[in-house]
Amino acid sequence: MASSGSMTSGVAGRYATALFEIASEANGLDRLEGDIASLEAALEESPDLRHVIASPVFSRKEQGDAVMALASRMGLGSDFANTLGLMARNRRLFALPAMLAQLRRLISDARGEVAAEVTSAQPLSEAQRSALVETLKNKIGKDVALDMQVDESLIGGLVVRVGSQMIDTSIRSRLAGLQNVMKEVG
Numbered sequence: 001m002a003s004s005g006s007m008t009s010g011v012a013g014r015y016a017t018a019l020f021e022i023a024s025e026a027n028g029l030d031r032l033e034g035d036i037a038s039l040e041a042a043l044e045e046s047p048d049l050r051h052v053i054a055s056p057v058f059s060r061k062e063q064g065d066a067v068m069a070l071a072s073r074m075g076l077g078s079d080f081a082n083t084l085g086l087m088a089r090n091r092r093l094f095a096l097p098a099m100l101a102q103l104r105r106l107i108s109d110a111r112g113e114v115a116a117e118v119t120s121a122q123p124l125s126e127a128q129r130s131a132l133v134e135t136l137k138n139k140i141g142k143d144v145a146l147d148m149q150v151d152e153s154l155i156g157g158l159v160v161r162v163g164s165q166m167i168d169t170s171i172r173s174r175l176a177g178l179q180n181v182m183k184e185v186g
Contacts, residue, residue: 011092011098011099012099012101013099015095015099016099016100016102017102019032019079019080020103023077026079032077032107033104033107035074035080036100038076039096039100043097043100049070053096054093060089060091063091064088066088067084067085067087068081068084070084071084104145112142113143113144114136114140114143114144114162116136116146116147116161116162117147118132118148118149119149120148120149120150120154120158121150121153121156121170121171123148123150129146129148132160136162153172154171154172155175156170156171157169157170157171157172157174
């Protein structure tokens, strides 16, 4: 039996690929990217929305009605809204966050960009973002699209993931390293 993580990834990948291809053919990648950002923000801000998409207690109709009302209120594109409705009818809304991440990767690939997942202890200023993008671009040799997240437990510094590479300059990891050294000594 497949793990739930691989099932979510597979389901998300299929919906993301279909929606991406539809948007590509209609020259609508910019619109799709805006819709993704809007829906990601809504998911981050609303525990109720996260509950609706993840909870099996809501019927297909209730989930469908909820996401269609949300799509209408947010002004999401019709293809995006229809995909959300289809996911609700097929009981696949649990895969929505993974689908949005996959869509971001597909858009970045189509633009020749490399996606970099950046986790910081606090939100980065625009100047810090620009400097980070420039540094990564010089190191990698491609344009870089940042996927920013904040994790206050890092205390300070950054964790940057580009493909299979990870750079961890967080204070949390430095403290953990010191703790390990101290255990070896004592």
